[in-house]
Amino acid sequence: MVPPAHQGTMSSALTRLSVKAARLLGTPPHGYAHLLGLASEHLNDDLCRIPATTGNRIAELTTAHTPWPELSVVLAEQSRIGTLGVWDYLITSAATPLEGIQDASTYFAAVADVGTDTLDIAENGEHVTVSHVNQAELTHEAACAVRAYALGLYQRRLSEAAQRSLVPLRVTLAASAPRRHDVLTELYGTHAIDFEAPTSSITFLAADLKAPTPHAQPGLSSVLRRHAEQSLATAVPLHGWLDLFRAALASVHQEKTPTLATVARRMGVSTRTLQRRLDAHETTWRNEVEILRRADITRMLHDTDLTVDAIAARTGYADARALRRAVHRWYGTTPATLRRTGRSAESGRFSRPGPTG
Template structure:
């Protein structure tokens, strides 16, 4: 979801520099399905989308969400034995692709199936665009699963009615749209009229996809905030010409801003360098067989003696003695 909304923000004219300081948008983070982008970053992206393209921004973002864009969630949604089965999988595995605070439910009553989608009370700009995007996305996936002619019989949106909602009538294909509802919902009629298909390879694929999704949910973890990213940048730059200016440039902020943020955390550039070197030295000594001279070079020291002095200051031990000391769990 973060990749999709980031691209929507860029498409709405938001500058790359305006996104660079948001934690969780680093390429390595977005490429890892186990890392959760901070909710605050996702909400800010939606605000930028709404600001850059206010009328119908949510619907237009949903139009860019081609099948597969939202990874395993898309396939689980659209390949169920019945449409209702796919909806239930989509509700269960919603946290694989978006903020775990969002909630999707599936209600079957008579011949109607209703999908609801609720979010926390974010800023009004973000809420409006998310509401419209979520319902437009549900309709798009219904059409992916059951054909382009699918039209909902009712749509409810939690935000207040805009001055003009013609774009929503056109997007949903119905005038049965209410605003100010308790939660967002879209209702379909008779999408499972065809007979159930026989069991086959698709059932095995669905099982594999569910196991993969379960693994994602079990092992997902938050992406590092800006301080974690800062320390990662420092660690990568230790063997280079490390400087405040270099790290600030890589984080798309001025040196003064970086110093101010460190001060807000009651730390300093010098203290952070010491801390990162200490952490990296311990890791390299425990997990590699590199000689102390090589480790010193990787940490930006001129020679092994400088590392030994620093390491003794941190731990009261020499690097060699530390390496020989059993770890607590052994």
């Protein structure tokens, strides 16, 4: 299940791909470098989910001076296996290419914003059609590029799974016919391309997709599915400034006890500006640190055998007594009871702690 907070975001891996393609095609970086989520600490962190509007804007800027077929081809060429993380391997590691693309559809949220994009697979007798629907608010040229790239990506991954080039029976694109489309013919390996279609799709022989994947490892797909689920569960969606602040706070917290000055430096602002921003978002430094500590403490109580003293030391509390008081304030119980009952800090039964200073 896709966490509701992930709506409107895409993986940092897919965003990095968009940035790389823009650079290769000479798109001036001053047009997009300031966009939310493109700071290196977010863009290069696979746990971060970047706003889909950021990736969409990069596509719009790129197609403003580059024909959309060229962008779709460059994106496909740069999408080497592993570029999109575990999602890539879901397709190439299943027992058959068809099962792989079905897994990719189930876990499509691992790469894309499923609020606007969908990956569908339909079997019809001897044929299997893989469709991509994109409903994001994009310029026409950018939307054409995204749809064409998606089909090229699916063909590439399915061919890698089969370990041979799979030639589609036909390709349909919900895109206007470009002046030249020889690059698309080369991308898909066929001249059977229809434009102005209701839906973008690519159709293969069912026999090609149902043939056993060479060198498939039994049990690997289930491991990859669990990994995809875990990645989605732990991802940090960046929708606005407060999300960026919390991501910076969490990264500092992993290294040492966080301080206002350290996080301010990480975000490139003064401590005074950081405090003003927190005030504007109706929260405080102390409250945000407590929220982070609560999540860490609850996770350690549930997932480790660390003593209360050890957890207190790791999370910045003076001693076990101070930690016990905090747990009682949050949950009205003791750490031992919380550990025994397995009560989740993220459960809707518990509200976020209110401002404490």
